[in-house]
Amino acid sequence: MTEVHVLVPDGIDDPCRPSGGNVYDRRVCDGLVALGWSVHEYAVAGQWPLPDAQARLAVGAALALVPDDEVVLIDGLVASVVPEVLKPEADRLRLVVLLHMPRDEACEVAALSAASAIVATSNWTRRWLLDHYTLPEDRVYVVQPGVDMADLASGSLSGGRLLCVGSITPAKGHDLVLEALATVDDLAWRCVFAGSLKLDVEFVDGLRRQAEDLGLADRVCFTGPLRGAELERAYAEADALVLASRAETYGMVVTEALARGLPVVATNVGGVPEALGHADGSRPGLLVAPGDPQALAQALRRWLGDPRERARLRVAARSRRLALSNWGQASRELAAVLSEVAG
Secondary structure, three states: OOEEEEEEEOOOOOOOOOOHHHHHHHHHHHHHHHOOOEEEEEEEOOOOOOOOHHHHHHHHHHHHOOOOOOEEEEEHHHHOOOHHHHHHHOOOOEEEEEEOOOOOOHHHHHHHHOOOEEEEOOHHHHHHHHHHOOOOHHHEEEOOOOOOOOOOOOOOOOOOEEEEEOOOOHHHOHHHHHHHHHOOOOOOOEEEEEOOOOOOHHHHHHHHHHHHHOOOOOOEEEEEOOOHHHHHHHHHOOOEEEEOOOOOOOOHHHHHHHOOOOOEEEEOOOOHHHHHOOEOOEOOEEEEOOOOHHHHHHHHHHHHHOHHHHHHHHHHHHHHHOOOOOHHHHHHHHHHHHHHHHO
């Protein structure tokens, strides 16, 4: 049996704090167990990625429990900000950093330099790391997220049931979505914003005021985080996913939408084009410049106002759906990296 020790942020399974990183960590850990690995998990308390002294000590204490020469997989949210903890352990342990989102900080490159391997969650992230940091290319791997296949969403005739999934924070660009929607208020649509409302309460309050000021309060809904059957229902009732992120290393919600045959209207940022992919040479969605509400509005008008375009994009999304990789594949790819590091 192959063995790995995994350090993750405390709260990985907290239903009030869903995130792509948490989902990825949980699914690949479960996948490794299914492959016959012995997975020892350490949930490290702290306000990551802004740890206090006690949180830093907790990482050191967890690593101290690991026997010499063992493989340790550390979530990048933790690893990137504690290089002073990782460096003394680098000769004793085989450290692998699972990096969801680069921070572009000096402490991060110091932490990554202490690792035997870095696993990026997209090809875009790997390119970014090699462009910005002095890292050996053969130590930086890619394991893209998987996705669960789901039933096809039926879709409405008008295409006006829009869905945004993601924590309600400035990085996800919900304010840009509202601004864009205000310019297509002559068309029939409703938009559901599904995501945590507690990570940036001031921003959420500002969004509610923005919706009121734009006259959209009765056409948008902030549900809070959705999981399980509630999230499935939200996808099933949607016509398209809207993602206006200002930064995104992959965008797991993109493939979650495609797994249901939902086209995507998104910003052309980071790894989003990689997640969106192609279907027989055609994009299963519309990509626009980040931070540009007018471009987003034009794409939404194109989706809402052109039945032929909607039909074309739905065909492309259903085709792309068949080529998506599952979590079992992601776990096998990660297991191959860990085995190489161990060997």
